[in-house]
Amino acid sequence: MGLGNPGPRYRKTRHNVGFDALDRILKVSGGRWSAATGEAVSTEIDLDGRALTLLKPLTFMNLSGRAVADACEAQSLGRRDVLVCLDDVALPLGTLRLREAGSDGGHNGLASVIDCLGGNDVARLRIGIHPDELRGDLADFVLSPFDDEELPVIDAAIDSVVEASRAVLTDGMAKAMSRFNRPLEPRESERH
Numbered sequence: 001m002g003l004g005n006p007g008p009r010y011r012k013t014r015h016n017v018g019f020d021a022l023d024r025i026l027k028v029s030g031g032r033w034s035a036a037t038g039e040a041v042s043t044e045i046d047l048d049g050r051a052l053t054l055l056k057p058l059t060f061m062n063l064s065g066r067a068v069a070d071a072c073e074a075q076s077l078g079r080r081d082v083l084v085c086l087d088d089v090a091l092p093l094g095t096l097r098l099r100e101a102g103s104d105g106g107h108n109g110l111a112s113v114i115d116c117l118g119g120n121d122v123a124r125l126r127i128g129i130h131p132d133e134l135r136g137d138l139a140d141f142v143l144s145p146f147d148d149e150e151l152p153v154i155d156a157a158i159d160s161v162v163e164a165s166r167a168v169l170t171d172g173m174a175k176a177m178s179r180f181n182r183p184l185e186p187r188e189s190e191r192h
Contacts, residue, residue: 001055001071003064003086003109005143014129015061015142017154018085018109021127021161022054028162039067050169061109065116072117079117083168084124085161086110089142091128093150094157096164098125098177123173125164127157 004010004019012020026033031045031054042055053075057067068082086107091097101121104111114120131150134141146154160180167176 001057001064001068001082001084001113003061003084003107003113004056005061006056006058010143012145013143014089014146015087017087017127017129017158019056020154021085021125021158022056024158025052025162025165026054038070040071042071047169048166052169061112063112064109065112065114068113069116079119079122082113082117082122083165084110084113084122086124086126087129087142088126089130089134089138091126092130092183093128093132094153095128095183096125096157096160096180097128098164098168098173098180099123100173100177123168125161127154127161129154 002018002020002022004016005013010016025047026043026045029045029047031043033041034043035041036058039059040055040057042053045052045054053071055068055071057064059067072078072082086109088097088105088107090105100123102124103120104114105126110124114122129142131147164176164180167179
């Protein structure tokens with residue numbers, strides 16, 4: 001599932017990079033979003049022979065857990081069957097971090113998911129949105145669009161989210177973590 005805020009006002013903002021990641025996975029799979037049901041829009045896809053449900057809550061970020069819990073209940077899934085894609089202002093722009101469990105790290109959307117699913121052993125894939133220099137109020141920053149020079153870096157990171165998702169499915173979380181939990185190489189950031 002991806003975290004973000006619904007509506008055109010929030011499209012392509014830093015806080016919606018989780019939604020953008022799911023849109024990219026959907027595009028690669030050749031699928032389409034189905035009509036919204038309840039508090040989320042979802043779809044069933046096949047990614048490299050593996051069945052996946054993609055889910056974007058239609059609640060606002062801080063209430064995302066309700067939609068995730070409802071979807072898990074409807075599909076008889078446990079919290080360990082979930083991988084949450086979300087933004088992380090503490091990680092450098094474009095950096096990925098996979099974790100099997102942990103705290104919410106101050107992210108209200110992830111806090112809602114952890115609370116509604118009843119435990120912190122929810123896998124997450126954090127996508128770094130922190131620029132070289134953080135400007136202004138944090139809330140305003142995460143709700144603003146990426147700058148032109150940041151777009152290629154975040155686009156490449158979202159491509160890596162697709163590959164990381166594939167790796168989790170085929171190789172397991174431990175191998176995926178060892179492959180994708182690394183800082184961006186200087187050459188990578190210069191190319192973008």
